[in-house]
Amino acid sequence: MSTAQLETQDTGLALLPEQETWVAALNAGARREDIAHCLRVDIHGELDVPRLQQALDSLLSRHAALAMRLGSVAGYHGQRQFMPEASAQVFDLQVHLEAAPETWLAAPWPLAGPFVQALLSRTARGHWVLVLAQARFVGDVGSLKVLFEALVQAYRHTGAGDGEEPGQFAQYLEWRSEVLFDEDAATAKAYWQAYLPASETSVAPYLPYRRAQALDGPALTLEAALDAPLQAQLAALAQRLEVTLDSVLQAAWWALLARISGREQFVAGWRHDGRKDYAFFEHSIGVFEKTLPLALH
The missing domain is CATH 3.30.559.10 (Chloramphenicol acetyltransferase-like domain)
Structure with missing residues (x-):
């Protein structure tokens, strides 16, 4: 050719x-x-x-x-x-x-x-x-x-x-491929290697019964309506911490996982939409969501 x-x-x-x-x-x-x-x-x-x-x-x-x-x-x-x-x-x-x-x-x-x-x-x-x-x-x-x-x-x-x-x-996608090879790529790679814990136990499944063998099956969901006073308290907490209400609820979920698994630290997955970081892509269609590792202590 x-x-x-x-x-x-x-x-x-x-x-x-x-x-x-x-x-x-x-x-x-x-x-x-x-x-x-x-x-x-x-x-x-x-x-x-x-x-x-x-x-x-x-x-x-x-x-x-x-x-x-x-x-x-x-x-x-x-x-x-x-x-x-x-x-x-x-x-x-x-x-x-x-x-x-x-x-x-x-x-x-x-x-x-x-x-x-x-x-x-x-x-x-x-x-x-x-x-x-x-x-x-x-x-x-x-x-x-x-x-x-x-x-x-x-x-x-x-x-x-x-x-x-x-x-x-x-x-x-083109911008992302360029970032992988630019002058800061090595620094970014070193950051993530230092950030993530080396111990495999930190990334194992949270719940003891899931550690032996994963079972295939449909995911189970449960919906519950929060009463107005509790919603107001959560909203006030989020405002005081200067975070979103979603972040407060996610933190509560992780705290529950830590309690029932007996762990003081683990790595969780944080779903992040890249459109929130770049106004240029705010109204774009594509696969912008990533699951980022978050080390919790």
Whole structure:
């Protein structure tokens, strides 16, 4: 291959570790609901379907990550991601008036994509259900929020998309790859090596019964409503400590884990959305969430 060919060939971008996990699940034949962030929107009243399609199409021209495709490139290991330049494209909106969203979500995701899809069905006269499915290697849960807000705005104001262009996920990936090899990379690596404890016991599962062998199974969840006085006390505590309420509740959870596991120190995972650090990417779609190690004492 000539130098000119190398310069013009689109070699794509490497997948992040967070993306590789979900791409592997896709290749193994995973169902939509297993590898996607999904949002169900109940619509009451008349719906202009062509206008909805137009609004969805406009999102593709603003967020190149929504049109991501996967492929292989000679000389590179594994699959890579390709995000086209903004152009006129058609969003995959499947309109099936009698379709059950549960059946659609339970079907395997087509390997060829597209990896952001929508199903529109009508359950009764004047009542529609729109299901948005965004593959987890395309965007995180924060991206689904950005997607929905942009869709509502585009539908209400046909052709909306004017104004400041959002930062593109490809720009974030390119910047990240440069950071890995810049002059401060060695300093950053040394920091994390010194920060994380060397003892493996600090990163083992918290609960004794999980240390022998992990058991596969669905995660269990429990929701509880906090009474107003307790909410006020927690909010006051967060304000006094100058942290968010989420941080206070997370700290309480970790304190509980420490108590029932008998540990005085361990390494926890802190989910952080990189969009909060860079205003340029505040309204971007992509995989910005990371699980950062946090040494607790």
